Amino acid sequence: MRTxxxxxxxxxxxxxxxxxxGDEPLEPTYENVVGVFxxxxxxxxxxxxxxxxxxxxxxxxxxxxxxxxxTDELVGVPACQYDRMNRxxxxxxxxxxxxxxxxxxxxAAGRLEFTPAADWDPGLERRPDGTYPPSICPSVEDGELTFxxxxxxxxxxxxxxxxxxxxxIREWILAGAPGPS
Numbered sequence: 001m002r003t004x005x006x007x008x009x010x011x012x013x014x015x016x017x018x019x020x021x022g023d024e025p026l027e028p029t030y031e032n033v034v035g036v037f038x039x040x041x042x043x044x045x046x047x048x049x050x051x052x053x054x055x056x057x058x059x060x061x062x063x064x065x066x067x068x069x070x071t072d073e074l075v076g077v078p079a080c081q082y083d084r085m086n087r088x089x090x091x092x093x094x095x096x097x098x099x100x101x102x103x104x105x106x107x108a109a110g111r112l113e114f115t116p117a118a119d120w121d122p123g124l125e126r127r128p129d130g131t132y133p134p135s136i137c138p139s140v141e142d143g144e145l146t147f148x149x150x151x152x153x154x155x156x157x158x159x160x161x162x163x164x165x166x167x168x169i170r171e172w173i174l175a176g177a178p179g180p181s
Contacts, residue, residue, distance in 0.1 A: 028171035
């Protein structure tokens with residue numbers, strides 16, 4: 001096995017470590033957001049928001065296949081699970097469903113604990129037994145409205161993104177959720 005001479009090895013290792021991005025802030029760019037989404041949310045055939053059908057009515061695959069930015073699927077688009085909020089409201093993370101799904105209160109199983117406005121109409125009529133009929137938008141599970149789980153999912157368990165990625169996404173929304181440069 002060949003090794004690098006010591007004068008070359010140390011700078012190379014430092015450059016590689018810096019490239020891993022441990023704690024350095026990430027620039028709030030469209031490209032960095034897409035990188036997080038590709039890794040965490042998915043765009044491949046076996047993912048939450050890719051393949052033949054995306055969860056909660058959100059699928060990045062068609063936009064990417066057509067050469068459109070994923071912002072077409074996010075910015076100013078009403079959320080499936082709670083249509084009073086846009087998936088991303090430019091300049092306002094707290095009014096963005098994406099931010100709630102990434103950081104919202106949740107139970108031990110990761111189920112989002114979200115209370116909609118009292119006058120919100122989910123657009124579904126309750127059955128005589130008081131349950132809701134099956135629905136994807138808004139989400140109904142076992143006859144009850146649900147707002148899903150904290151994102152992203154890791155198998156069947158939700159998992160918070162690293163703080164630097166959350167900060168970057170928040171800053172991207174605050175900057176107006178710009179598309180590709």
